Amino acid sequence: MSTSAATVLDALGDGHRRSIMEHLAEGPLAVGVLADRLPISRPAVSQHLRVLKEAELVVESAAGTRRFYRVNPAGLAAVREYFDRFWSTTLDNFAALAETESTRSTS
Amino acid sequence: MSTSAATVLDALGDGHRRSIMEHLAEGPLAVGVLADRLPISRPAVSQHLRVLKEAELVVESAAGTRRFYRVNPAGLAAVREYFDRFWSTTLDNFAALAETESTRSTS
DNA sequence: CATGTCGGTAAGTCTGGACTAACGGTAAGT
DNA sequence: ACTTACCGTTAGTCCAGACTTACCGACATG
Secondary structure: OOOOHHHHHHHOOOHHHHHHHHHHHOOOEEHHHHHHOOOOOHHHHHHHHHHHHHOOOEEEEEEOOEEEEEEOHHHHHHHHHHHHHHHHHHHHHHHHHHHHHHHHHHO | OOOOHHHHHHHOOOHHHHHHHHHHHOOOEEHHHHHHOOOOOHHHHHHHHHHHHHOOOEEEEEEOOEEEEEEOHHHHHHHHHHHHHHHHHHHHHHHHHHHHHHHHHHO
16 A cells, blocks of 8 residues: 555666666675666665655665665566556557447447 | 666656557557547657657658557567566565675674 | 764755746637 | 638746765674
8 A cells, every 4th residue: 555656666767766676686785786777876865765665665664784776576576466457447448439439330 | 778767767658658569458559549548649759659659659650641559569568577576676675685684693 | 982874954056847828820619 | 713621739837756965873893
């Protein structure tokens, strides 16, 4: 519930955040490693990770001075569910519209 | 092909554009009607529709002086496919990681 | 304790893009 | 032809947010 699709899609509206997610999909990574693989500074990565964490798309785990981030499957599930429902209503209303069109000549 | 997931997600990164898509999911609408149901002006809606059209999330059809917009199922399919593949790789690497953890003591 | 590493936070700058007002163009009606 | 309705485009303003620099705390190691 707290993971609203709006928050998630706002978070994924940024290219760098999507890149972070794609990197984390391969496995957990520390912040510094992530920053080395991206064309932005470490603080920028940190701020992106905060947004992703607030959207519940990633989870954090401390290990010494390092903090590992990994993808939160529940966050992904929320988006998938959003698009599934969107897809359903779109097709349903499309079908209803087509039926109205066909019955227009019949009635 | 031309519908890259990046373009689509950039387009859906705006709340008003998502609102437009949700309205259009119920059925085709003219620009003016759409503007009446949203807290923004008609030109703003027009510009959002251009972005959505470039992302191939909607299609346009002229009828007199009015132009109807409707959801393009192919655009939705692109996002769904993106998240499906994302979901798969995430779970795959999670499984691989778990296996490495368990074999760590064995080897 | 001193030093080094890792990473979040604060402050401030700056650009992308969302918005409105004004205009122009096309189709339908009178 | 004149008017009205509908809509895209342009010009220009303005603000959210993405970025960097600098700073600070937490933990490990000598």
